Amino acid sequence: MNTGSTRNRHKDDPGAASGGFFVPDLCRVRSVFMLVISSELMVMLLAMAHARGQWLDWNYFGLVSLLVQWTVLTSAALICLARPWLSGLTTPRATLVMVTLVALDVLLFSSLAGAFLYPESTPDHWQAVGKSLLIAIIATLMVLRYFYLQHQWRQQKQAEMTYRLTALQARIHPHFLFNSMNTIASLISTRPEQAEDAVLDLSELFRASLKTTERIVPLREELGLCRRYLALEQLRLGDRLKVEWRNDPALEDQAIPPLTLQPLVENAIYHGIQPRPEGGTVVIESQRSGQYVYLLVQNPKPENGASEHQGNRVAFSNTQARIQTLFGETAVLKHSQQGDLYTVTLRLPWQTASSKQ
Structure with a gap:
């Protein structure tokens, strides 16, 4: 062709x-x-x-x-x-x-x-044939018109979904980039070598933030961004920040929207670790149960109602909108408090990034 x-x-x-x-x-x-x-x-x-x-x-x-x-x-x-x-x-x-x-x-x-x-050719015979042809043509045109309108509607919904995903992802970018740049600025005068390493980590975060055309990435890439972001925060918080990883290697290819976990990890630090003088531990876990994959981000319970902070609610609602736009109602994002622990749980249908794309 x-x-x-x-x-x-x-x-x-x-x-x-x-x-x-x-x-x-x-x-x-x-x-x-x-x-x-x-x-x-x-x-x-x-x-x-x-x-x-x-x-x-x-x-x-x-x-x-x-x-x-x-x-x-x-x-x-x-x-x-x-x-x-x-x-x-x-x-x-x-x-x-x-x-x-x-x-x-x-x-x-x-x-x-x-x-x-009508064994013999009669006017009734040809009249019946003519009626059948006319009915068939009208019915076919009506059905094709219906198919065309449905096709146009699907195209419009797809365009709206793409625009919505790009808009939601763009709303998340300034949040973590601004805080990461503040971290680097605080290191330049005291620890220039570590500031240089932080710039490299931040460059990867910038690279990920500029990939607005990617709707799905493997979980290993998203976890890699989280590691770079946590490396930046550990330079700022020192021993106050401890990280525990509990990830299933079999889930490395799990499909996930880009920059989904990172805002949740950022909220865990800014609302669960930073306000506490003694700091705390952030747990990042992935596990599979049946046809679903569960991603958990756990941190000490925020103090003074920090979990209701406006920035926290925005990140939570943005992430929820993105996963439901891509995966439908099977994708769920929820948070809970048990004792002194605050947990955000992300449930996604089990599928690889290649099959989703």
């Missing part, structure tokens, strides 16, 4: 854009089943309208149902086989081809049915 010509067609016709063909895959059982049910309901309405003195003309219903199901199934098979070629056409041309295929299919079967019901 000529890539340049395809690109030009996409520019001229938004319906044939890179989002895919607007007609669902009629090779799938679910799609064929929905077509069969929809066509059967239409036949029932026609039989009810045709009935005289009763609710339903069963003889008419049986004959028309047989004709419609044959035409629906064979037309679906033809469109299924022609789908790779149709997807390269503009929307109007693809629509014209599909309507023509259905019309020829209906003409063939209605002619055969008419020859069976």
Whole structure:
């Protein structure tokens, strides 16, 4: 296929854009089943309208149902086989081809049915064929219009989701970058060597923050960013900050949105470790249970209601919005307090980053 010509067609016709063909895959059982049910309901309405003195003309219903199901199934098979070629056409041309295929299919079967019901060529025979063709064309155009509107709606939802993810991720970036730069500034005059190492760590955080096009990364990358961020904070807090890692190596490829754990770890430090003169321990844990992966960030209970700090609520709500936008209702973010410990738990469906992308 000529890539340049395809690109030009996409520019001229938004319906044939890179989002895919607007007609669902009629090779799938679910799609064929929905077509069969929809066509059967239409036949029932026609039989009810045709009935005289009763609710339903069963003889008419049986004959028309047989004709419609044959035409629906064979037309679906033809469109299924022609789908790779149709997807390269503009929307109007693809629509014209599909309507023509259905019309020829209906003409063939209605002619055969008419020859069976009307052995001799009569006006009734050709009138029945003409009605069948007209009904088939109108019904096909209505169905294709419905498919096109559904396709446009899905494209719009996808664009909205991408914009929302980028906006949510951008709201998190200034929060940790500002605090990290403050940490480096405090080290330059007293510990320049460590400040240099901190700059390298911060550069990796900057690199991650600039990757706004990545919706999913492996868990090992997210944990690596957390390690760099914690290295920066340990330079500032010293022995007051202790970190305990409890990670399952088998979950290194788990799919996770970028910069998801880091804001939670940052909140654990700023609201659970920094206010305490004696400091405390931050625990970062990952484990799998069935079809779900659980990521936990645990720290000493914040003092003086620090868990309700505005920044904490913003990071929590942003992270929750991001995971639910990508994974749906199966992704859950919650927090709890037990004794002197405050725990944030992130539940994600178990899947690798490569399969999610």
